Amino acid sequence: MYALQTEDLTLGYGEHTVIDELNLLIPKGDMSVLIGGNGCGKSTLLRSLARLQKPHSGGIVLDGEAISNKPTKEIARKMAILPQSPVAPEGLTVLQLVKQGRYPYQTWLSQWSEADEKAVQYALQATHMEEFAERNVDSLSGGQRQRAWIALTLAQDTDIILLDEPTTYLDLAHQVEILDLLFELNKEGNRTILMVLHDLNLACRYADHIIAVKDKGIYDQGKPEDIVNEELVYQVFGLQSDIIKDPIFGTPLCVPHGKGRMVHAREPADV
Amino acid sequence: MTKYTSFRMKTLSFLLDRRAILIIVSLIGAVILTALISIGIGEIFIKPDAVVKALFGYGTDMNELVVKQFRFPRIAMAILAGGALAVSGAILQGMIRNPLASPDILGITWGGALATIGFLTVFSDKANALTVSIQWQPLASFIGAVLAGFLVFILSWKNGISPIRLVLIGIGLTAVLQALTTLLMIIGPIYRASDANIWITGSVHGTNGQDVLTLLPWVVVLLILLMVYSRRVNLQELGDDVAKGAGAMLLRDRITLLFISTGLAGGAVAFAGGVGFVGLMAPHIARKLVGSSFGVLVPVSALVGSMLVMIADLIGRTLFSPLEVPAGVFTAAIGAPYFIYLLYRSRNK
Numbered sequence: 001m002y003a004l005q006t007e008d009l010t011l012g013y014g015e016h017t018v019i020d021e022l023n024l025l026i027p028k029g030d031m032s033v034l035i036g037g038n039g040c041g042k043s044t045l046l047r048s049l050a051r052l053q054k055p056h057s058g059g060i061v062l063d064g065e066a067i068s069n070k071p072t073k074e075i076a077r078k079m080a081i082l083p084q085s086p087v088a089p090e091g092l093t094v095l096q097l098v099k100q101g102r103y104p105y106q107t108w109l110s111q112w113s114e115a116d117e118k119a120v121q122y123a124l125q126a127t128h129m130e131e132f133a134e135r136n137v138d139s140l141s142g143g144q145r146q147r148a149w150i151a152l153t154l155a156q157d158t159d160i161i162l163l164d165e166p167t168t169y170l171d172l173a174h175q176v177e178i179l180d181l182l183f184e185l186n187k188e189g190n191r192t193i194l195m196v197l198h199d200l201n202l203a204c205r206y207a208d209h210i211i212a213v214k215d216k217g218i219y220d221q222g223k224p225e226d227i228v229n230e231e232l233v234y235q236v237f238g239l240q241s242d243i244i245k246d247p248i249f250g251t252p253l254c255v256p257h258g259k260g261r262m263v264h265a266r267e268p269a270d271v
Numbered sequence: 272m273t274k275y276t277s278f279r280m281k282t283l284s285f286l287l288d289r290r291a292i293l294i295i296v297s298l299i300g301a302v303i304l305t306a307l308i309s310i311g312i313g314e315i316f317i318k319p320d321a322v323v324k325a326l327f328g329y330g331t332d333m334n335e336l337v338v339k340q341f342r343f344p345r346i347a348m349a350i351l352a353g354g355a356l357a358v359s360g361a362i363l364q365g366m367i368r369n370p371l372a373s374p375d376i377l378g379i380t381w382g383g384a385l386a387t388i389g390f391l392t393v394f395s396d397k398a399n400a401l402t403v404s405i406q407w408q409p410l411a412s413f414i415g416a417v418l419a420g421f422l423v424f425i426l427s428w429k430n431g432i433s434p435i436r437l438v439l440i441g442i443g444l445t446a447v448l449q450a451l452t453t454l455l456m457i458i459g460p461i462y463r464a465s466d467a468n469i470w471i472t473g474s475v476h477g478t479n480g481q482d483v484l485t486l487l488p489w490v491v492v493l494l495i496l497l498m499v500y501s502r503r504v505n506l507q508e509l510g511d512d513v514a515k516g517a518g519a520m521l522l523r524d525r526i527t528l529l530f531i532s533t534g535l536a537g538g539a540v541a542f543a544g545g546v547g548f549v550g551l552m553a554p555h556i557a558r559k560l561v562g563s564s565f566g567v568l569v570p571v572s573a574l575v576g577s578m579l580v581m582i583a584d585l586i587g588r589t590l591f592s593p594l595e596v597p598a599g600v601f602t603a604a605i606g607a608p609y610f611i612y613l614l615y616r617s618r619n620k
Contacts, residue, residue, distance in 0.1 A: 052511075052515055052516065074518075075518065077518075081516035082516075083512035083513060092508075092564070096505075097509070099286070100502075100505055104517060108499045109284075110284045111284060111285050111502060113279070156517060
């Protein structure tokens with residue numbers, strides 16, 4: 001089963017084409033990660049899947065129906081998007097932020113139904129943000145702030161969550177914290193997650209499915225352990241590297257070549 | 272969720288912020304109290320209880336005349352115009368996501384100014400008498416203000432409305448409108464220029480009951496419409512992508528909100544002239560009091576705006592009595608330093 005698919009999707013800005021006639025299937029219930037070099041179009045692709053950007057041609061199918069035919073509120077009940085580095089207005093509390101994820105369910109007479117309250121409580125719980133509910137978003141640390149935004153998408157109560165580089169600007173500990181949270185939501189909450197990640201090693205560890213974007217299309221896709229190798233890293237990122245096994249998780253681990261301090265002579269990689 | 276009370280009744284449900292409600296109630300009290308005192312102060316001093324009696328028709332003939340004919344309409348206009356300008360600013364600041372936005376910089380006020388001066392110039396005969404009734408002036412001002420808002424909107428259209436383009440074009444249009452206004456004042460009859468100047472500064476002097484009754488329903492209807500829309504403003508404040516992702520129809524919402532904002536500012540400007548900086552300051556003070564949640568920000572901004580104009584008017588007509596200084600002088604006197612303070616603070620961010 002597929003959560004989302006694209007049909008001959010062409011994307012771009014003005015005359016400039018970024019993605020050309022792409023047919024892509026996003027597996028349901030999986031954690032999928034888009035990888036690729038800077039400016040390869042992976043963010044553009046994610047944004048267009050979330051209907052934030054109009055395609056030049058082709059379309060996107062959600063639940064067997066083209067999204068261009070569906071009311072935007074109905075889509076918002078099935079698919080949530082967290083854009084890259086969102087900014088909350090000054091003085092907004094976490095609860096006020098998360099509450100707004102309920103927008104697609106509300107009318108102007110019903111702005112806080114029991115279902116709304118439950119969904120918001122669940123979102124705060126799942127992201128471990130209950131104790132911060134009344135704190136201002138701008139007073140939180142980077143990791144907490146990102147969890148608050150993820151809570152907003154959770155309150156939307158959708159089967160699909162798209163995230164554009166959810167770990168940008170976070171230190172390593174917070175990157176792991178956010179990805180762990182998304183992993184739980186995917187494995188326990190049974191949600192389809194599709195995100196753009198920059199860190200290839202973390203992508204390999206958390207993703208069920210990796211999609212490598214290159215040359216206005218897909219270079220390769222599949223399980224990280226099946227497709228991530230020296231050749232892929234070279235083709236997609238233009239980088240020479242050794243791929244070894246992650247000593248803890250057994251997933252592919254990319255050690256880039258290049259310059260640097262050499263402490264001992266280079267040994268052949270043991271894979 | 273200790274700060275909040277859930278309100279549910281069949282299909283009706285809201286989450287109420289108790290502290291905000293307390294602030295709104297206190298502000299309403301403060302506005303009423305200030306109004307009573309302000310009505311009492313003037314050449315003839317009337318005690319607040321006598322003001323209440325006069326308002327409800329139990330006062331002396333003299334008091335009733337002063338209160339009902341002269342002072343009450345003026346104070347009511349200060350409340351209405353201040354509230355309308357404040358809310359207009361709150362909408363723009365939320366939508367543009369910039370705390371420095373206000374109806375003054377979008378050219379709305381100056382559209383009204385140009386139309387007013389144009390009206391005074393076009394309809395003056397050789398003897399400098401108006402050829403049509405002065406009662407038409409608010410309509411001319413309103414049309415000018417709304418046209419200016421509409422023009423900004425059309426000019427900043429490019430596959431939708433981007434807030435930053437809206438601001439830049441607003442600033443540009445303001446400069447053009449200011450220049451045209453000055454030109455008309457210079458080539459027009461001299462004594463019209465002094466009328467025009469008072470109008471541009473903004474004053475509630477000479478308001479009559481009919482003016483208040485004309486503006487009141489307009490402001491009330493727009494405010495109700497806005498309360499319905501407040502949820503959408505909250506969502507827009509999170510940014511275009513988040514709002515669209517959550518199912519907002521950004522373009523439709525923006526057009527409606529611009530319409531409400533322009534309508535409110537235009538209405539205020541039509542009767543009270545270009546009272547400056549209220550649309551900038553009031554939403555700011557309100558945000559400090561209750562945060563940025565729009566459903567409570569609107570009433571609090573309105574009340575703060577009413578207070579500001581009412582107090583500015585009170586100072587203007589008492590401090591240099593018998594000379595009257597337009598209320599706009601005092602809102603600008605507080606507003607300009609406040610604006611500089613805001614700029615200074617945003618510089619350090």
